[in-house]
Amino acid sequence: MSDQLYQERIVALAKAKTGAGKLADPTRTARRDNPLCGDRVVIDVRLDGEGRIAEIGHQVRGCLLCQASASALSSVAIGRDAAGIAELRHDAERALGRESGDTHEPFSAFAPVAAHKSRQECVLLPLEALKDALS
Amino acid sequence: MSFDVAAVRGQFPILSEIIDGLPVHYLDNGASAQTPLTVLDAVRKYETTGRANVLRGVHRLAERATESFENARAEVAVFLGVPTMEIVFTGGCTAAINLVAYSYGSLLKPGDRILLSELEHHSNIVPWQLLRSRSGIELDMLPVTTDGRIDLSALPSLLTPNTKLVSLAHVSNVTGALLDVRAVVEAARAVGAKVMLDGAQRAPHGPLDLPSLGVDFYAFSGHKAYGPNGIGVLWGRPELLDAMPPFMGGGSMIGRVTLAETTWAPSPRRFEAGTPAIGQAIGLGAACAWMQALDWTAAHDHEMGLVQRLMDGLQKIDGTQIFGPAGLQNRYPVVSFMLDGVHPHDVAQMLDSFGVAVRAGHHCAQPLMDRFDLDGTTRVSMAPYNDNSDIDALLAGVAHAAKTLR
Numbered sequence: 001m002s003d004q005l006y007q008e009r010i011v012a013l014a015k016a017k018t019g020a021g022k023l024a025d026p027t028r029t030a031r032r033d034n035p036l037c038g039d040r041v042v043i044d045v046r047l048d049g050e051g052r053i054a055e056i057g058h059q060v061r062g063c064l065l066c067q068a069s070a071s072a073l074s075s076v077a078i079g080r081d082a083a084g085i086a087e088l089r090h091d092a093e094r095a096l097g098r099e100s101g102d103t104h105e106p107f108s109a110f111a112p113v114a115a116h117k118s119r120q121e122c123v124l125l126p127l128e129a130l131k132d133a134l135s
Numbered sequence: 136m137s138f139d140v141a142a143v144r145g146q147f148p149i150l151s152e153i154i155d156g157l158p159v160h161y162l163d164n165g166a167s168a169q170t171p172l173t174v175l176d177a178v179r180k181y182e183t184t185g186r187a188n189v190l191r192g193v194h195r196l197a198e199r200a201t202e203s204f205e206n207a208r209a210e211v212a213v214f215l216g217v218p219t220m221e222i223v224f225t226g227g228c229t230a231a232i233n234l235v236a237y238s239y240g241s242l243l244k245p246g247d248r249i250l251l252s253e254l255e256h257h258s259n260i261v262p263w264q265l266l267r268s269r270s271g272i273e274l275d276m277l278p279v280t281t282d283g284r285i286d287l288s289a290l291p292s293l294l295t296p297n298t299k300l301v302s303l304a305h306v307s308n309v310t311g312a313l314l315d316v317r318a319v320v321e322a323a324r325a326v327g328a329k330v331m332l333d334g335a336q337r338a339p340h341g342p343l344d345l346p347s348l349g350v351d352f353y354a355f356s357g358h359k360a361y362g363p364n365g366i367g368v369l370w371g372r373p374e375l376l377d378a379m380p381p382f383m384g385g386g387s388m389i390g391r392v393t394l395a396e397t398t399w400a401p402s403p404r405r406f407e408a409g410t411p412a413i414g415q416a417i418g419l420g421a422a423c424a425w426m427q428a429l430d431w432t433a434a435h436d437h438e439m440g441l442v443q444r445l446m447d448g449l450q451k452i453d454g455t456q457i458f459g460p461a462g463l464q465n466r467y468p469v470v471s472f473m474l475d476g477v478h479p480h481d482v483a484q485m486l487d488s489f490g491v492a493v494r495a496g497h498h499c500a501q502p503l504m505d506r507f508d509l510d511g512t513t514r515v516s517m518a519p520y521n522d523n524s525d526i527d528a529l530l531a532g533v534a535h536a537a538k539t540l541r
Contacts, residue, residue, distance in 0.1 A: 006540060
């Protein structure tokens with residue numbers, strides 16, 4: 001049921017708005033749109049000399065799931081490179097039931113979305129944008 | 136006499152379903168309406184007692200199928216108030232618009248112009264953009280007023296002697312606003328332009344009298360008008376259709392085929408290449424007959440009563456804003472709203488947990504969303520079978536979303 005979709009952890013992640021906003025001087029920026037629902041994510045990153053994320057900022061015009069995902073991502077992105085972000089993507093995919101295996105904080109919060117296929121892209125959109133920014 | 140909504144509801148089996156313990160409050164009719172038993176029966180009758188291809192066979196099943204198929208065309212024609220053989224069956228409303236864009240569009244020359252509006256569904260924008268890239272025509276856009284109507288005061292400045300066609304939504308799929316067709320036709324005629332209406336959101340609300348509207352083309356879809364998927368209708372003035380080249384080639388649309396050349400059948404066959412969607416057409420015929428039999432004066436009053444109840448209820452919820460005409464005049468029962476601080480998809484998802492089906496997002500009208508800088512809207516689209524309980528469940532859901540999601 002949808003009411004169970006908006007569980008406290010997801011709502012808390014969205015409200016935390018971790019990393020929300022624009023970076024003043026980003027190394028890379030990427031934008032991703034979901035043409036089906038119109039959600040839009042812009043991710044800024046500042047990278048250190050070894051391609052690891054030193055700072056991240058996101059602007060989300062999208063639903064609560066997309067906002068929560070961007071917030072979750074920002075909370076664990078610092079210090080990771082492209083491979084490290086790819087690991088997070090697998091974690092999100094596991095939470096959504098699209099890959100098997102255990103899932104971890106913070107993406108484990110999205111387990112209720114496993115039952116809502118039409119909303120899963122909302123969770124993955126910020127990860128897609130960050131992948132683009134790092135590629 | 137009051138409208139017997141219970142009697143109407145009784146004809147739609149899905150409305151008495153209980154899904155996951157919840158009743159069905161179906162308010163997504165603008166996307167796809169539900170289907171009455173009479174339509175299902177007509178399709179079943181064809182599939183079980185008269186299934187065959189049409190127009191070709193001489194055996195009795197083929198005769199039966201052809202008769203049912205052509206009767207369906209006649210029922211659609213009655214619904215639109217036009218002669219039977221002016222009805223072209225298409226794959227849907229989108230297919231009908233594409234047919235005109237491709238076929239009528241092929242008669243246009245570089246520098247010719249087509250006038251659309253900023254509130255059109257993508258189906259009435261993209262086919263014309265494709266035509267523009269093929270043929271070098273130009274597109275002009277009528278602006279939209281802040282209450283979600285096409286701003287016809289811009290007609291004089293946007294209509295030029297080069298404008299060959301004006302193609303607009305009869306009723307907006309986002310705001311429910313009804314177009315002032317008379318004003319459009321009058322202005323278009325003055326420069327010699329043809330008028331096409333996208334009737335997808337108007338047709339589900341009762342019979343039309345196309346001759347009195349004075350338009351040149353009209354398109355609508357079956358599944359939004361209580362019929363099956365995969366079927367739609369294009370009506371066009373016969374002199375226009377007969378001057379247009381085929382959209383697709385194949386069986387049924389020919390006069391005579393030789394290896395050297397082919398001549399075309401007259402309309403509507405010219406535009407119905409291949410085996411048509413026979414069962415779907417028969418279902419749509421039944422849907423038109425069903426609509427024809429309804430008392431639409433009472434049904435419209437009933438629908439507008441629901442709109443009023445919805446608007447009154449939304450106003451009592453802090454942070455809601457309606458995007459569209461504020462009153463009940465010149466509108467149909469499609470109502471878009473925003474809830475401050477909550478994304479439309481989250482509103483819609485919350486409503487689902489109350490058993491309420493609505494549509495949220497850009498409604499295939501991204502230029503309109505861009506124009507008003509909206510992330511999207513939550514859209515409530517009603518049909519005659521909706522009742523107060525549907526609206527009350529929706530309002531409870533919106534209030535809950537307002538309380539828990541912001």
